[in-house]
Amino acid sequence: MNSTYSLSAAIERGGSRWKGHQGEAETTLPLDPFILMTLALVGAGIYEKAGLDRAVGRIPIRIHVNGTRGKSSVTRLIAAALRGGGLRVLAKTTGSAARLVLPDGAEVALNRRGGASILEYVPVLREAARQRVDAVVIECMAVRPEYQRFTEREILRATIAVITNARCDHMDEMGETEEDVARALCSVIPGEGAVFTAEDLHLEIIRREAKRRGSRVVTLNEAGFPPGDCGEVAEIASRLSYLEFEENIGLALAVARYCGVEPDAARSGILGVTPDPGALKIWKARWPGDSLTYFVNAFAANDVDSARRVVARVTTILPLASASSRIVGILNCRADRPDRTRQWADALIKGHFPVDVVIATGSGCYPLRAFRPAIRQRGVDFRLLGAVSPDRVMQEIGTVVTEGGIVLGLGNIAGAGMALAKMWAGMGEEEWKPGSGSASLPASL
Template sequence: MPLWTKELLVLASLAALVLLWLVREAILLRRAHQAVPIRVHVNGTRGKSSVTRLIAAGLRAGGIRTTAKTTGTLPRFILPDGKEDPILRAGRANIGEQVSILRRAAEERSEALVIECMALQPFLQWVSTARIVRPTIGVITNIREDHLDVMGPDATGVAQALLSSVPPGGRLITAEPRFQPLIAEVLSDRGATGRVVRPETAEEPVTERELRRFRYIEHAENVQLALAVCEELGVPRRTALIGMQRARPDPGALTIEYVRFEGREFVFVNGFAANDPESTGQVWELALARTDSGVRRVALINCREDRADRSTQLGDAVARWTPADAYLVVGTGRSFFTHRALAAGIPEEAIISSSSHTPVELARELSALAGPHGVAVGIGNIGGIGLELIAKLREEPKGSWSSFQSRSASASL
């Protein structure tokens, strides 16, 4: 037999094996879809991990056996009893991971899977939705200017990218009030239905009292959106809400810590996960509104060289917010933030490039800048030293909120 004939036979055999493997994978995936009848796919710019957790907690409280998967700060697989397993990756994250999550949900005998979208490229968002997850309900938390290098060049581009995840023939629930003509066009094209859920227009809006029962700071929009999904799946509002209030928050959730570090008490607000300028600005103003006006205010900006567009956007945005007394810049690619902040009008003396290399050094630098009972807000990116700083501060003794209030009030007199 000629050599080229043998090579063709080998190639044909390999092709047949690959084809058989693909057929097998398709069959297993179809079985997973059949085994897990409720599949909720959560996408959006901000709040995906939180909303995923809220929906899952609400469904569990309603007696629906539910698993969930978050992709945010620390990827987690959430079991039907609320316990969590870390998701370990040998290399970079890719959407193929969603296939194994679906199979595991089926193995756990889940009636529902709530899964966070992990794709950025519009085409991959479509593949994840239409070919892998095949959700019965799609959720888009909001549409804001972030990842413009992939989904831009502006908010409309981001909207078009995120709407790639609208489930064909399914249901879309979103808290995004803008882009309604575009959303309606995509729904029509996909043969899907949808609704917009907002606290200000809801029949029974989430109240401040209900939000205060959470162990962290949760946004009314996120809770209202999650409640709407749970109600569509037959879980009463009160039952779902109690489940949400008792659930474990995401590691990147917005929290306020009253920290005592090396004898200094200050307030630290973890706003790192608010990646886009609009969300970050809301976190900054919320933090200032919850602290006394007489204390020092420090913005801690954690930069990443591979997120240069985010640093540039924040550099433009900070000039529009209530001013900080100091802008402490850490991480890589700091110049992207610094140059834009200076151009936007932030005083040069207010921008400080951190010399810290460890979370202990950064905590020391931060507490010195904030001064007694000041407030420091972490923004930009949670990865790297941001996550390490949060872990370090949570190990420290907690300051007293009543002590903070009384002393900061005295300091402002």
């Protein structure tokens, strides 16, 4: 399947259908060429929209996954649970690396010619209709509320929305408070559909917005998968090949049940899920030299609250070997996320992360220079490398890590984050395997 889509090509195809009519018009009416081109484009747009409407109408179950964290994982888990029930499912993630997950579970990387665009929904839905799927599960890729509304109301028109959680992120585009973020995420709530959520702090906002749209809200408690208190979810989490938040699994089970999938079938499907490239994993390696070091890929948990939960859990299941063992945080910052960089600085100054060393890298880490004295006052050895190569980061890690130490990848998976995670995977073996019994992440800490 061709994984690169071009809107311009679609417009050209639509426009070509108008050439004959355009020529006819020129022989009977002396219209301005600009007007003719405008009419051609409008006609092509109407034709394309009608085709999209037909495609959407042929997909019975349409699921739109939104939230601050966990969207990619939940998209994959829902698709796997539905496949376990025998449904033909097409899923699309954006996350760490955009993927199209086919009905047989195989994956296709989406190689974009330019930047990401919400118009990617259109060819995905057409492909889903062409493959005659029972369900499509799409991770919301829009950030601004108006774009989220457009993708929902004009393109996907979901039957089910999922809002994983609402936390402080993208404040420059979603609003100044966490409540603003929650309201923005509600932009994907469909009309007269169902909304599944693991969010509790801002649940009333979600209920209020769902009521306005005539949709029903289903929480994990209402679905029978209470966060942190469900043995079925914990058992599934312990058997996955990566560390997963229990609430994400609960959401997938709840949606699958709503779609008519038997619990055993959904469970079987989830156990066969392929994790996202940015999924939380732990490797152990003898590095540098013969020193035992644990490497943790938590780069994708790139807001402070999510990262705190991950770090708390990881330091529980990976107790330090001795009093001299150190926890080293690799903070990868993006230049286009200055709000996140400030949040990280504030969290480090307040001592919210139990780390001994912080190595800051990436194009967006330079503003942290102003906070270095305050961070060091907390007893943290703060080192600012800047936008350097992954090899240079590893060299710096080698100067501070100790026997039995933990290296935590934090901040962002993009760029150096993904490169470092790949290096760690090649250096050691995975610490947690299916059935290890201790790899699950609780819903709250």
